[in-house]
Amino acid sequence: MSAQETPVKRINHGESPILSFENVSKRYGTLQALDQVTLTVNRGEVVCLIGPSGSGKSTALRCANALETLDSGRVLFEGKEVRADDNRNARQVRRRMGMVFQNFELFPHLTVLKNVTIGLTTVLKLDEAAADKRALTLLAKVGLSDKASAHAANLSGGQQQRVAIARALAMEPALMLFDEPTSALDPETIGEVLSVMKALADEGMTMVVVTHEMDFARRVGNWVVVFDKGRVIEQGPPRQIFEAATVPRTREFLNHLGWHGESKIEPAREPKQ
């Protein structure tokens, strides 16, 4: 039974989406980074954005987080328009969203613990004791309690990224954005980051993940959006995208990564450990 024959039911379908893009376009000079992008993210969903490098996936995340102004269209978060040109609005939006970057972007002058508490003390104005308590809980959750007093320079890439996830979670976001969270990692540490992300998804966290990890998109994602040259060329549940993509460009992209949609799909594998 192919996905096209089944009416696609998305998680919390029919409720107002937590995040939506309405005909969003964004141009950098002559490069059309986003071209009439429309997509929605429902509460509780893990939406994976896939596609070739430079296809607009990361730009879409930056637009969601009010780090980019739009040329046209709208981005709505929790029913309100996201406006990068309005500092107050942008801060309110970002406070409710966690963002994890490809290059971790831990703050090198602060300890691991301070990296996690800095948002709590400066933005949420928590006192130090309460911030430390929350941070230590989150560091335990990502398996790094013993690194609380270390600095970023003394951590592996995988450990740094787990701290970055804890830092974002500390703000108790309604939505987590991941911008190629494993692209800068050594192969042996990718698994530990993906495990943390999967655990988060299992808890029901709403996540938008820009990724080249097709295993993750297929196993953990509830909805997959395929980007090419700034456009959304196809979207659907992972089964449809990975087994029965309707757009040739999607199949071409997946084949290029070693997926073969036409053939029998191999059983889902564990993320690399």
Next chain:
Amino acid sequence: MAIDLSPFANSWPFLLKAVALTVFISAMSMLLGFVLGVVVGALRTYGGRFFDIVLGFYVDTMRSIPLLVILIWIYFAFPLVIGASVDVTSAAIVGLGLHLGAYMAETIRAGLTSVRRGQMAAALALGMSHTQAIRTIILPQALIRMLPSLGSLFVFAIKDSAIASVIAVPELLRQTQVVAGNTYRPFELYTAAMIVYFLLCFPVARGVDWIYRRVAHLGSS
């Protein structure tokens, strides 16, 4: 040439007070220069075109006028503008501080721009304002990176305080001249002054270097 140290026996309290004033003027002008440097450096980097142009004018002016001329102008010409005389020590601190501030601003600006852009994005993503992000995330890293240059500027602040002797600030060089004139022992007195300046500057230079070696890794994002 016989060495005669007797002038020190009589004049050491007088000279010690002068050393104290040199330290005070240096420290105050460093403080003023540092605050100016941070504010001007940050505004030029993040404050948009207007601040960049206006403050760029300040920086270029201060770098193009000899410190000696600035001090003389503040002490002898500025009082005519405001219609009141200025205290020599304040004039010296303001002149030295304004001059130092321009160099500090350039150094701090270079430090701020050298911090990876992603650090700002990460700070903003936590919901911080630009000001909070600069204060808690970007500036500390910039200062750590620029510590060796800032250390040199601090040493310059001590050395340049001697220029204030021309407007008769009773600091080390000026008071040494006074004692040398009274006792006719210029060799002993100026040598002593030289040694004292060295003893003031050397620990600052080495100390900053020592600190930098211990914190350098904290500034590398």
